[in-house]
Amino acid sequence: MKLSKNYFADERTDDFTEIGQPRPRSDIRGHVTGRTAYFADRTFPGLLHLKMVRSPHHHARIRGIDTSEAEKHPGVARIITAKDVPQNLYTILILIHVGPEDEHVLAEDKVRWKGEAVVAVLAETARAAEEAAAKVKVDYEVLPAVLSIEDALKPDAPIVNEHHGRNYYLYDSGECRKVRFGDVEKGFAQADHILEESYSSGPIEHAPLETSGCIVTPEANGRFTCYTNTQAMFFTLDNASIILQMPGHKLHMVGGTVGGGFGGKVDVTIEPVAILAAKLTGRPVSFIYSREEEMQVSSPRAAERIVIKDGVMKDGRIVARQVTAYIDAGAYSRHSPYGAQKSAAHFPGPYTISNVAIDSYCVYTNRTPSSAMRGFGVTIGDFALEVQTDKLARLIGMDPLEFRFINAYRDGDMKAHRQPTEGAALIECMQEASVIAGWPVSERFMKMSSRTREG
Amino acid sequence: MAVKRGRGVAAVNYPTGMNLGGDPTQALVHSTPTGSFMVTLSSVDLGQGLKQIMAQICAETIGVPTESVTVDTADTDTGPHCMGTFASRGTHRAGNAVIQAAREARQVMLEVAAEELEVNASDLDTDGSGNIHVKGAPSRSISIFDTALAAHFKHGRSISGRGMFLVPRSYPETETGAMKPSTCYAHACTVAEVEVDEETGEVVVLSVKNVFEIGRALNPKMVEQQLIGGSWMGISHALYETTEPYYPDREHGARDYNEYLMPGPGDLAETEIAVLERPSGDGPFGAKGPGEMCANPQIPAVANAIFDAVGVRVDTLPITPERVLRALRQRDAGATA
C-alpha cells in the first residue's frame, strides 16, 4: 500500500505519536494462538441445544401446530411456540420509531417465507433436538406466493405482509422515498442524448466464518447473561427487552471478538428466543445457526432492480438523472426501509447534476427477509451508477475516466438531497488512479481540484 | 482459445454513519491508580480492529503510549451505549466519543500534575512516553504513574472522562427528500483489468488498482488489511456471489462454502492500493469510514472491463460465466443478423 501524502498535505498535520503508526493489533496474539474468545468458546453444565422448526413453504396459513409427540421425545426439555413469546410481534427499528411492527418471533397464523421460524425445540443434545423437531407437526394451507419485485407490485398480487397492507413500505412521501432536485424533465428536454438502462442483482450472503448465534445463561439473581456475536449490543438488548416484556436491567449482553459480521449480525432473530428458552427452562441455552441456516435463513443483502435514465450533453455533462430503485426486502422490514432511504440519498452518485429525481422502493416478497450488508443501500447502486456512467461516456465517444472528471462533485456543490458537498476527493482519487493505472487523461483534468470549481 | 483483455474504471463515494435514525455512541475513559488507561465502550469488534484503533485514539489524545491503554468493549453492564458496529460508523462515531472522554481525562490528569508540580495545568504537556512536563522545561516533570497515584490517594480526583458523539436525527423532507443521511464521505477509484474467454464466458480479473481517500489512515497497516480484503470482496460480488443463483427462482441456493462461490486463493487479482488522506472536519483526527466503501468500486470496474474486452454488457450481478456467454451469443447473433 502506498500512502499518497502529497494530496491535501496543506489540510493535515502529521505530527502524531500514536495516530498513523502501524502498530500491531492488540488482538493478534489471541488470533494466532487460538486463544481469542468468541461467544461460543464456552461450555456450561446442563447446556440445552435449540433447534428451530422452519417453514417449508414460501407462504402458508398455519392451521395447527401439534408438538405432543415432540414433547415426549427423549432428551427434550421444552418446546416453544408463538404463544410462549410475551410480545411476539416486533420490528427492529421500532427503537428509532420506524414501524410498523410486522414480524413474529415465532410464526403465529401464517408463514411468509421458506425458512421462517415456527417452533423452537430444546433438548439435551443437538441430535435429540433434531429428532424431536422432526416430530413437530405443522398443518399448513399453502397460499400463493410472490417471489419477485415485479410480481409483488402487480395490482392483483397477493399481500405478503398484512401489517403493511400492501407490498411496499409506505413512507411519508408515499410508496417510495423521493428525492427531487431541479427539474428532471427539463433536463431531459435539453439533453443531446437520453440513455435509460436497467440493472439488477441477486441476494448476497455475508458468509462470515462464524455463524450467528448466542449462548444464554440464567443467573442466580434473576438476570440473563447472553453471550452473543451481535454487531449491536444495545439494539439486541432493547429489542429483546421489548419482545420478552422484561426490563432491560434483567438482561446482560456480552460480546467479544466477532468472527466476521459484514452487516449480517444486526438482526435480532436469535437472542430473544434463546433468552426466553433459558427463562422457561431455567437452564443455559445455545442457539447457533448451522451453516445452511446462515446461508439461507439469515438475512442476505437484498436483491435489487435499478432503472437509471440520464440526459447527457455531447460535451460530457450529465444534465438530468432519474433513478428508480426497488429493494427486495423479503417478507419483513428488518432494516430495509432504512436501506431504501439510504439508497435514495446516495443517488445520483458522486457527480454534480442539476436535475435529479429519485424514487426508492422497499418491496415485500415471500422471500428470506433481507437486511443490512457492507455497503447497505449503496453497493448495488454504485454498480448501476458506474456501469451507466461508462455507457454514457461511450455513448458520446469520450474516455470514461475523463467523463467522470467533467461530472465529479466538488466542494460547495449542492447534492440532490440538498447538502452542500464538503471534503470531496473524487477528483484526486481519479488523478492518482490515472497515474498508478497508466491511464492518461488530459492535462486539464490532472490540474483540477475538488476544492475549487475552477478548471 | 479466444481470450480477450479489457480494462474498466469506476469512481465512488461512501457516506459515514447512519444518522437517519440518530447516530449516537458513548465512551468512558478512566485511569487506574498507576496510570494505565481504560476505555469502556459497548461497540463491537467484528475483526476490523476497533479495539486497537480506539486504543491508539485514546493514547494520542491523552498523550500516553498505546500499550498503556486497554479497551473494554461489547459488554452492556459496563459499556455505555453504542448504536452498533455498522454503516462504516465504528471508527468515526466511537472514535469521536473516545476523544471527548480522553480529553476530559487528560484535563484532570494535567490538573493533578499541576498541583504536584505547583504550576498551571495550561503550562503542562505530555511527552507521549509516560511523563508530564512543563512546556519548555522538560526537566520539571512528573510521571503519569505518580500523577495517577497522587490523584487516587492524595487529591481524591478521578482521572476520567465521558464522551458522547451524536449526530442528531435527520428527517427527510417529504416532497424533496432533503436530508442529512450521514456526515463525511470517503472516496475511491478503481481500475480493473480482466481477461474474458469468449468460448466459455469465464472472466479472470488480472489486476485491480485501487485508490481510496479515507480521511486519515489511523493505523496504515490495519487500513491496508481492510482495503485488501474489501477489494477481494468487491471482485467476489462482481463475479461470484449470490445465495440464489437463479433469482427469483428460490431453488439451488447455496448451503455451504462449496456452493456459495467466492474467489479462492488461486483466483486473486494482482492488487495495488494507494491511500489519500483529506481529513474530514468532524472525524477523529480526520478519519472517515472506509470499511464498506472499499468493496464497492471493483464491481462496476470489472463490469466495465468486461465490456471493454468483449463488447457485451452484463447488467445483472453476479456476472457469471453463464451470463457472459449468453451475452456473447446475443452479440454474435446480432452481428450476423
Added chain:
Amino acid sequence: MAKISVQFTLNGSERAEFVESGTTLLAALRDKMDDTSPKGGCHQGACGACTVMIDGELRLSCLTLAETCNGAQIRTTAGLANGEVLHPLQRAFEDAFAAQCGFCTPGMIMAAAALLERNPNPDRADVVEAISGNVCRCTGYEPIIQAVLLAARANSTSAA
C-alpha cells in the same frame, strides 16, 4: 445416551474423556478438553476452521468422530507455541497482519504448518494449494499467503 471413552494425546498431553457416541473430534476438543482453538465454521467440511493434525496428517475435526481417534497424536494451534515462544507461522501471521476477525486463523495456521513440515521451501503455488481448503472472508487471502511465505523464509534463514 451411550457414553464412549476416548483417549488420545492432545498437544503432547495424555487426555481421556467420556463422550456421547457420534461426537465429533471438534466437539470433544472444544466441549470436553478446553481446546477451543479449532472453530466450528460449518460442520460440513467446507471451511477448514476446524483443521487439526492427527498423527501428523491434516484433518477436519468436524468430520472426524472422536472415538476413531483413540491412541492418536492430535495437534492443534493451541499447542503450536513453545511457552511464550511463538511458532514461526504464528509470528509471521502477526508480522504480516494476516488476521482480521481471527476465526479462520487457527485452521489456516494448521494447514500452513502441515505444508511447511512437508515442504520447508514452498513457492506461492504450494501455499495456495495448502490453504485451499480453508476459507477466509476478511483478508482476501493475500496477506495469509504472504505470511506463510514469510514464515518459510524465516525458517530457512534460521536453519542456515
Added chain:
Amino acid sequence: MGISLQTFSTASEAQAALGVSGARYMGGGTLVVRAVNEGDLLFSTIVRTTDPALSAIGTSDAGVRIGASVTMSMVLAHPGLSYLAPAARAVGGPAVRNMATVGGNLFAPAPYGDFTVALLALDAKVSISGSGEMALEAFLQERDSLGASALVTSVTFAAPTPDSFRFLKVSRVHPKGAAVLTIAADIREEAGSVVQARIALGCMADRAIRAHAAEVALVGRPRTKEGIAPALTAALEGIAPPTDAIASAWYRREVLPVHLGRLLLS
C-alpha cells in the same frame, strides 16, 4: 436415539453389520459425518472397518487395485499412480484429501465425485464384499438400488499407457472448487489416429457417465481440430446435466464441447 459407531476389523464383518436397519457405512467420514452434523435422521448406526486390505494399493502388470479406504492423499503419494494425481488433487483441499476415500467418492453426487470420473474413463471394475465384481459404469447406474449392505472393497483397472490419460476439472473457484464439469479421457493413438477412446464426464448427469457416442466418433480419426469435431458434437448425446448452485444445465451443456476439445487437443 443418538448415533452409535461400530468398528470391525474385517470388511465381511462390517458388511454383515450393514444388514441392520438404520446402519450406514462410513469411509473417510466426509459424507457420513457431515450428514450426522446436519441432522440426517435416516441412519443411527455408523459402520466402519479397519480392514488393512481396504487401504492397500496394488500395481502390477495384471492391473491396478485400489482399496476402497485408500484416501486421495494416498493416491497422490503413490509413484505408480501419477496419472491419477490430477484427479485425486481435484478432490477438496489437503485435509479433505487426507480423509476422502476412493470408495466414498463412488457415492458422491454431482457436482462431486471427480475421482470417479477418472476411474470411469479407466473402465474400472468395482469389487463389492460378498457379491463379486461389476463394471463401474453399471455400478454407478445401480448403486442406489444395491442396498445399504453393499460394501465396496476396491476398484481395479488396467493402467493407461504413458500419456494416454487426460483429466480436466473446470471449477469456478481455484484451486479448490466444486465442478462445473469434469472430463477424463483415455485416448490411445496409432499412426496419427485414435484407435481406442474412453471418455467419462462428471456433472453431465447426477453422477459420472461415459460419453460413448463421442468415443465412437473419435476412433479412426486424427486428434486435430477437424478430427475431433464430430466427437465434440456427439459428446452432447445422452447428457442430462444438473442445474445447481455452481452452474446451470444450459451452461454445462454449452461449454462441454469447448472443454472437451481443449482437453483432447492439449
